[in-house]
Amino acid sequence: MAHTRDFEALVLPHLDAAYNLARWLVRDEHVADDMVQDACLRAYRYFDALRGDAAKPWLLGIVRNNCYAWLEEQRMSARWVAHGEDDELLAAVPVPPDSRGATPETELWHAYRRQAVDAAIRALEPPYREVIVLRELEDLSYAEIAQVAAIPIGTVMSRLSRARAALRTALADLLGTE
Amino acid sequence: MNEEDADRAVGRLLREHATRHRAGDALQSAVRTEIALEAAGQRRQAAPPVARRWHWPAWGLTAAGFACGVLATAITLHLLPPTDGSRALEQELASSHVRALMVAHLTDVASSDQHTVKPWFQGKLDYSPPVKDLAGDGYPLIGGRLDYVAGHPVAALVYRRHGHLINLFIWPADGQAAPTLHSHQGYQLAHWRNAGMQFWAVSDLNGEELQTLARLIP
Numbered sequence: 001m002a003h004t005r006d007f008e009a010l011v012l013p014h015l016d017a018a019y020n021l022a023r024w025l026v027r028d029e030h031v032a033d034d035m036v037q038d039a040c041l042r043a044y045r046y047f048d049a050l051r052g053d054a055a056k057p058w059l060l061g062i063v064r065n066n067c068y069a070w071l072e073e074q075r076m077s078a079r080w081v082a083h084g085e086d087d088e089l090l091a092a093v094p095v096p097p098d099s100r101g102a103t104p105e106t107e108l109w110h111a112y113r114r115q116a117v118d119a120a121i122r123a124l125e126p127p128y129r130e131v132i133v134l135r136e137l138e139d140l141s142y143a144e145i146a147q148v149a150a151i152p153i154g155t156v157m158s159r160l161s162r163a164r165a166a167l168r169t170a171l172a173d174l175l176g177t178e
Numbered sequence: 179m180n181e182e183d184a185d186r187a188v189g190r191l192l193r194e195h196a197t198r199h200r201a202g203d204a205l206q207s208a209v210r211t212e213i214a215l216e217a218a219g220q221r222r223q224a225a226p227p228v229a230r231r232w233h234w235p236a237w238g239l240t241a242a243g244f245a246c247g248v249l250a251t252a253i254t255l256h257l258l259p260p261t262d263g264s265r266a267l268e269q270e271l272a273s274s275h276v277r278a279l280m281v282a283h284l285t286d287v288a289s290s291d292q293h294t295v296k297p298w299f300q301g302k303l304d305y306s307p308p309v310k311d312l313a314g315d316g317y318p319l320i321g322g323r324l325d326y327v328a329g330h331p332v333a334a335l336v337y338r339r340h341g342h343l344i345n346l347f348i349w350p351a352d353g354q355a356a357p358t359l360h361s362h363q364g365y366q367l368a369h370w371r372n373a374g375m376q377f378w379a380v381s382d383l384n385g386e387e388l389q390t391l392a393r394l395i396p
Contacts, residue, residue, distance in 0.1 A: 004217050015201040015209065023199035033205050040209045044216055110195075117195040136192040164185045167192070175187055 007047050010055040011040070017056060017138050018063045024133045025067040025126055035070065039063040057144040064130065064148055071126060113174060120170035128163035135160055203364075207382050208341045214284045215338075218321060265362075267328065267378075272362040274325055275345045275380040278334070284343070285321030285336055295322045299333055307333035307348040307375065308396050315394050317344070337391065344381040344391060351376035357392040359385040368392050 018039060022032040039062040043050075050058050121129060127149075134140045134148060146153045168175065278284050287298040296309040302324050311319040317337045325334040325347065332349040357370040368379040368388040373396055379388050 004213065007213065012209070015206060016198075019201035019205065020199045029199075032199070033202075033208070036201065036205060037208055037212060041212050041216060044213050113191075113195045114197060117191060118197050121192070121196060132192070136189050137196055137198055161185075164188050167188050168184055171188065171191060174191060175184070 003047065004044075007044055010050070011043055011047070011059055014056045014059050015040070018059055020137060021060055021130065021133055022063050022067055024121065024129060024137075025064070026070055027122065031070060035063060035066045039066050042066075053147075054144065057140065057147040060134070060138075060140075060148045061150065068126070116171065116174055120167050123170060124163055124166060128159055128166065131156055131159045132163045132167070203382075204341075210279045211338075211341060211343050214279045214343065215320065218284045218288045218336075268360050268362045268367055270327060271345075271347060271367060271378050271380050272365045274327065274334070274347070275343075275365060278323070278325075278336070278345055279343065284323065286323040288321040290319045290321075292319060295319065295335070298322060299324075303331055303333055305350050305375075307335070308373070309335060310395065312337065312391070312394050315390075316340075317391055317394065339381070339383055339387055339391070342381055342383045344379055344383065344388070346391075346395070347378040347380070348375050350374055357389050359389065361385075372396060 015036065018036045019032060022035040022039075023029065026032050026035060039059065042062050043059050121132060124132065130149060131145055134145045135142075140148065142153050142156050145156045149156070151159075287295055289295050290311055290313065292309045292311045296306070299307060299309075299322065309319070309322065313319065317339055320336040320338050320343070322333060322335050325332050325345075327347060327349070330349065332347050335346040335348065337344040337346060351371050352374070353371050355369075355371040355376075357368045360367040360369065365380055365382055366385050366388050368377075368385070368391070370377050370392050377392070377395060379391055381388060
């Protein structure tokens with residue numbers, strides 16, 4: 001019981017972060033639910049393996065592995081099935097609001113920026129997308145990202161740098177208006 | 179703008195505008211359910227029924243502590259004995275349901291076999307609660323445990339419905355009453371009386387599925 005209480009206190013507060021990472025990686029809400037649920041169960045089973053490490057990167061690492069396994073499965077089955085990428089891509093090219101009606105203060109403009117930023121992150125390949133999500137949305141340190149993605153810190157930094165360069169290009173219009 | 183400033187600007191744009199997806203209530207509940215079931219299952223493997231006896235005093239201490247807490251709550255809320263269907267009772271049952279999931283103290287006897295669960299209550303309660311596995315109707319029995327409601331030991335049966343758990347609290351009461359639905363802090367409660375017992379079913383399921391359960395129980 002103490003075991004379960006510790007798990008409640010240490011791991012479950014990071015459920016939102018876990019879901020955010022999963023959702024950004026698999027880009028489907030139901031698959032993301034499954035990824036997180038399975039990751040939590042695994043985390044609970046191997047909770048003893050968490051010795052003095054921080055729980056957040058540990059849980060996110062398990063979530064990430066699940067997501068990559070799923071992405072790999074999709075990639076394999078995509079060879080056989082002419083598969084339609086998820087329908088989010090249809091929304092990936094947001095239309096800028098009508099410049100006459102929409103000033104930077106309007107809701108429409110705000111929604112447009114969110115769509116454009118989301119689309120730009122989605123367009124990144126998973127290894128770049130994950131470092132951006134972990135760094136900019138989840139505030140993880142380079143060392144923590146290295147732990148989640150199981151890569152050296154130097155690789156974290158170079159991937160972040162390349163991801164940011166791609167985002168700078170994709171979001172050049174918006175950066176000009178900030 | 180140099181590259182560092184440009185990166186900072188990108189970071190700011192992302193932090194301000196990118197969608198942060200958040201785990202919904204259904205996922206939170208599903209995760210807690212999975213963990214609670216896993217913990218219940220582990221105990222079943224770790225402690226066979228005969229060897230459980232040594233475990234009992236330790237659990238009794240926990241229960242005593244818990245009962246003290248309940249008693250304190252009961253005093254604070256001027257709670258009547260559990261024949262009164264007050265809001266305070268609903269609150270307590272909802273809390274008990276949540277606690278069973280939170281600390282994964284879901285079942286003392288983890289079994290889907292009603293012939294294992296029913297005898298388990300003998301000697302622990304001065305009444306014999308009806309125990310029925312409803313797997314055939316889509317409500318499999320997970321197990322049972324002794325719980326304390328308003329300072330009284332009561333039987334709690336645990337059923338599963340899809341990804342959700344249901345705690346069914348049972349203790350003696352006179353009279354007959356058809357199921358009534360209540361809700362408390364997002365949890366649904368169904369209450370009915372029959373055959374000398376009163377029943378409180380608590381879950382995050384919708385009321386309809388709780389009423390279906392009520393119809394299946396004697």
